[in-house]
Amino acid sequence: MFDSLTDRLDKVFRNLRGKGYLTEQNIKDALREIRIALLEADVNYRIVKNFISEVEKRAIGEEVMKSLTPGQQVVKIVYDQLVALMDTEGFELKVYNNKLTKVMLVGLQGSGKTTACAKLALYYRKKGIKPMMVACDVYRPAAIEQLKILGKQIDIPVVSEDTKDVYKIAEKALNLASQQLINLLIFDTAGRLQIDEPMMDELVRLKAQIKPDYILFVADATTGQEAVNVAKEFYDKLTFDAVILTKLDGDARGGAALSIKAVTDRPIAFVGIGEKISDLEVFYPDRMASRILGMGDVLTLIEKAEQAIDEKESEKLAKKMLKNQFTLNDFLKQLQNIKKMGSLESIIRMIPGMGHKLPADLKIDDKAFKHIEAIIQSMTEKEREHPEIINGSRRLRIAKGSGQSVTEVNRLLRQFDEMKKMMKRFSSPQGKRDLENMMKRSG
Structure with missing residues (x-):
């Protein structure tokens, strides 16, 4: 996870910590290396420009130049800016055990929506919530069967129908949820290899029918900046609430995690960090910033x-x-x-x-x-x-x-x-x- 970025930043900070005092030139040289590291990590170039500008503003000032540990002060400033860049602003997907919460997952084919659906259901089931999954991906071969298999593995019911009418499937799920006193209904919707009008029209109509409490955009972290571009297009059409970033364990760069909030103004809510159905974590910007800077993540x-x-x-x-x-x-x-x-x-x-x-x-x-x-x-x-x-x-x-x-x-x-x-x-x-x-x- 972010291995190449962490490695590059570690070299920059090791060099800074080795100096008893810092000059403006030292800091500017370090910031140039940080800029290159972020661009190589596939972070959006406008975000990199703003990020470096903010760090420079604080770093070339009294709090660093007169500090006893100037190198550590620069690291602290970079850490604070990383946290601000990924800030979730206190977002929380609130699910209760005495009423129904409806969640709609959207995203491109191959982003990991179906697996994310099962991971999310299991995450909340462990918290005493009664979930149900809905197979509304009727176009991808074997998508419904995949969700059924996952549901069987974690003992969570799956609603499906032998039809391509997603609105009929959604209606059935809403009725069953009411009858069975389900607390959490998660809709696994269809994706495409690329964004197209019929796909978006269907999602907009499904949104109107379901009236979801939350829409979560599922993005593949390994696709980097492309995931951010797709997120922006989905947001313009659907105004989703937050992001599930999948395959973060396979992302050596980190571009998607560092860019998606700034581009869409929507936070990352969860991250997939492995292939197991239990490999889902709540996203904490401060903990992720610590990992990126090689400081570990003791709380997690x-x-x-x-x-x-x-x-x-x-x-x-x-x-x-x-x-x-x-x-x-x-x-x-x-x-x-x-x-x-x-x-x-x-x-x-x-x-x-x-x-x-x-x-x-x-x-x-x-x-x-x-x-x-x-x-x-x-x-x-x-x-x-x-x-x-x-x-x-x-x-x-x-x-x-x-x-x-x-x-x-x-x-x-x-x-x-x-x-x-x-x-x-x-x-x-x-x-x-x-x-x-x-x-x-x-x-």
């Missing part, structure tokens, strides 16, 4: 951890770790919890100071988790609780049972043993002091 990481890890289970585990009673069964549970939080790469990139240190083209293979799980699951219960009993013949049996090599089994056991030693060290009074000092230094 904490939220993901809270969703994935049971609080009582976590307290129980902490006690076991302090008593050095951590077993391979506990280790397996933690791996499974981490998997619920998303890909290992996305988690690492949310850790402050870690994201920008990873090479932009680095791909961390989550299959390593599966290999470790297979090895532990091939052990007996006694072996998991007491790995010290695992001798040569047991290692060979575990390797065969897991489909891994004996070397891989040995590596896992060695790493687990080292981890336990580290836990034992930090559980001692001196270890706790060492850990506190480490945290103070890193902060």
